[in-house]
Each structure stands twice: as C-alpha cells, then as structure tokens.
Amino acid sequence: SQQGEEDPQALSIQEGENATMNCSYKTSINNLQWYRQNSGRGLVHLILIRSNEREKHSGRLRVTLDTSKKSSSLLITASRAADTASYFCATDAGGTSYGKLTFGQGTILTVHP
Amino acid sequence: GAGVSQTPSNKVTEKGKYVELRCDPISGHTALYWYRQSLGQGPEFLIYFQGTGAADDSGLPNDRFFAVRPEGSVSTLKIQRTERGDSAVYLCASSYAAGGGRAADTQYFGPGTRLTVL
Numbered sequence: 440s441q442q443g444e445e446d447p448q449a450l451s452i453q454e455g456e457n458a459t460m461n462c463s464y465k466t467s468i469n470n471l472q473w474y475r476q477n478s479g480r481g482l483v484h485l486i487l488i489r490s491n492e493r494e495k496h497s498g499r500l501r502v503t504l505d506t507s508k509k510s511s512s513l514l515i516t517a518s519r520a521a522d523t524a525s526y527f528c529a530t531d532a533g534g535t536s537y538g539k540l541t542f543g544q545g546t547i548l549t550v551h552p
Numbered sequence: 553g554a555g556v557s558q559t560p561s562n563k564v565t566e567k568g569k570y571v572e573l574r575c576d577p578i579s580g581h582t583a584l585y586w587y588r589q590s591l592g593q594g595p596e597f598l599i600y601f602q603g604t605g606a607a608d609d610s611g612l613p614n615d616r617f618f619a620v621r622p623e624g625s626v627s628t629l630k631i632q633r634t635e636r637g638d639s640a641v642y643l644c645a646s647s648y649a650a651g652g653g654r655a656a657d658t659q660y661f662g663p664g665t666r667l668t669v670l
Contacts, residue, residue: 481663527594542594
C-alpha cells in the first residue's frame with residue numbers, strides 16, 4: 440500500500456523557476472526520504488530528513504518536514520532541464536518496519552529549457 | 553565503486569513460466585531490499601534481508617514469490633507460475649546494516665529488471 444500521497448501529480452515549469460512538491464503520509468515515521476527517478480528505472484537518493492528535524496538543505500534542494508501535519512515538501516531552486524524526472528517521497532516508520540520504505544505515487548516534473 | 557547491479561535488465565516470459573531475477577548489492581552492504589514498481593506508481597516493498605535471513609517478507613504478494621540470499625551478498629527473486637499482473641519493474645536496493653547508525657538509512661537502488669509476462 441502507498442502511504443505517501445504527492446501533490447501535484449505533474450508539474451511543468453520553465454528553466455530557472457523553482458519547483459515545489461509536497462508529500463503527505465499517514466502514520467508516524469522515523470525518517471522521510473526523497474528520491475528521483477529518470478525514465479522509470481533506478482532511483483537516486485536525494486535527501487533524508489529525520490523525524491526530529493524540520494528542514495534540510497543539499498545544494499539546490501530544500502526539504503521541510505512537519506510531523507504535526509504529517510507532511511513534507513521538496514523545493515528545487517533555479518531548476519534546470521536536467522531536473523526533469525519523477526520525484527518520490529518515501530517514509531521509514533522505524534521500529535519493526537525499519538528499512539522498509541513506503542513510497543508515494545510521485546510527482547512528474549518537467550523543466551522546459 | 554560499483555553500484556547495485558541487476559540482471560537481466562529486461563525479461564520477457566510467457567504466462568505460467570518461472571523466472572529468476574538477480575541482484576548484486578554494493579560490496580559491504582549487509583541489508584538488501586526488493587521492491588516492485590508498476591507503471592505510473594511508486595515502488596512497493598516486497599522483502600528485506602539482513603545478512604542471509606529475510607528480516608521482513610511482508611510485502612511478498614503470495615506464495616509464488618520467493619527470494620533468497622544464501623551467502624549474504626547476491627540475492628535472487630524467484631517467481632513461479634508467472635501471471636500477467638506480475639509485469640512490472642523489479643528494483644533492488646542495498647544499504648549498510650539497517651538499524652545501525654545514520655549511514656544505514658540511505659538505500660542505494662539498482663537500475664531494475666523490467667519483467668513482461670505475455
């Protein structure tokens with residue numbers, strides 16, 4: 440079953456603009472991760488944020504986490520055509536489910552040059 | 553160093569046949585995971601190995617699916633009596649010991665095996 444729900448399902452922007460994707464989840468988590476997938480194949484890990492963290496940065500990526508609302512957002516600043524991909528959030532509930540990632544359905548991002 | 557590798561990259565089979573999908577994790581990673589991704593969906597967890605043993609196989613859809621990791625490295629996902637609904641991309645990931653320190657949380661994914669059941 441899919442815990443995360445991502446919004447929007449598809450996003451189309453121009454190069455240089457910022458892209459924001461949102462993820463909501465249902466159960467408590469140990470951490471939340473964002474992945475990128477090109478052409479429906481292997482996933483690339485982007486960033487991990489733990490349940491006791493509120494914000495993390497990595498290069499042009501900024502992730503926020505609001506555990507009270509069970510939601511996270513991924514911001515890509517100054518987007519490039521090469522950022523075109525599907526983006527997934529994945530939650531790790533920890534405990535006996537440690538390591539078992541539950542993915543959302545993803546956001547398809549298209550960046551036009 | 554080498555990433556996670558999966559073979560074959562594509563597999564076409566007929567309904568009712570048996571298939572084996574192979575995953576070679578990153579050297580030194582003791583945890584290994586299998587996921588299945590249907591078109592337009594996010595990956596869904598199938599099974600997770602810690603060393604040679606299956607720590608969590610709650611995602612295997614039925615008893616036609618089985619996975620092994622006999623020496624704690626390479627893993628094989630086996631599907632018996634394949635059905636058209638088994639068609640999907642099967643993804644493998646590995647990580648350092650799950651449940652350990654911070655480095656354990658990040659899973660590194662292979663390129664996947666696209667299985668098509670005719």
